[in-house]
Amino acid sequence: MQIDSLRPGGELADAYQTYGSMLYKIAMIHLGNKEDAEEAIQETFIKLFYKAPEFSDQEHQKAWLIRVITNHCKNMQGSIWRRRVMRVEQIDDYFEFTSTDRALMDHVLQLPFKYKTVIHLFYYEDYSIHEISEILQISESAVKMRLNRGRKLLRIDLEGEDEA
Numbered sequence: 001m002q003i004d005s006l007r008p009g010g011e012l013a014d015a016y017q018t019y020g021s022m023l024y025k026i027a028m029i030h031l032g033n034k035e036d037a038e039e040a041i042q043e044t045f046i047k048l049f050y051k052a053p054e055f056s057d058q059e060h061q062k063a064w065l066i067r068v069i070t071n072h073c074k075n076m077q078g079s080i081w082r083r084r085v086m087r088v089e090q091i092d093d094y095f096e097f098t099s100t101d102r103a104l105m106d107h108v109l110q111l112p113f114k115y116k117t118v119i120h121l122f123y124y125e126d127y128s129i130h131e132i133s134e135i136l137q138i139s140e141s142a143v144k145m146r147l148n149r150g151r152k153l154l155r156i157d158l159e160g161e162d163e164a
């Protein structure tokens with residue numbers, strides 16, 4: 001992608017229009033607040049502008065953007081500040097939840113990052129195991145393992161809540 005083609009109204013604007021909402025949701029799932037999600041989106045599109053490879057098609061671009069925002073969110077969560085502050089109150093503004101869906105989302109948000117990522121991509125973004133493995137650049141067996149372990153953690157968490 002050439003910088004000249006990324007003028008206002010060009011490919012960058014098209015990419016933002018096409019993928020911005022999905023990427024924002026991914027950032028909100030991982031970071032839990034509007035300000036951090038907006039920062040992650042901004043950093044992702046800066047990388048698209050300056051460091052993007054040649055994309056073979058739109059799916060390649062979409063997978064690259066998901067990988068970039070996921071990695072950026074992971075880095076943000078690893079910071080000392082993020083470990084001390086975690087807000088998820090703003091997530092309802094960007095997702096339409098029933099009360100049951102919201103309760104489940106609260107449990108998903110408590111999962112470790114690597115499980116939360118695959119569960120979100122699989123159940124909320126409707127990616128296949130193969131697609132997730134390509135996006136995250138891990139093996140399909142690793143995706144299956146993370147889905148399985150994430151489901152087990154959710155099951156344990158939800159069953160513990162039912163007993164209370």
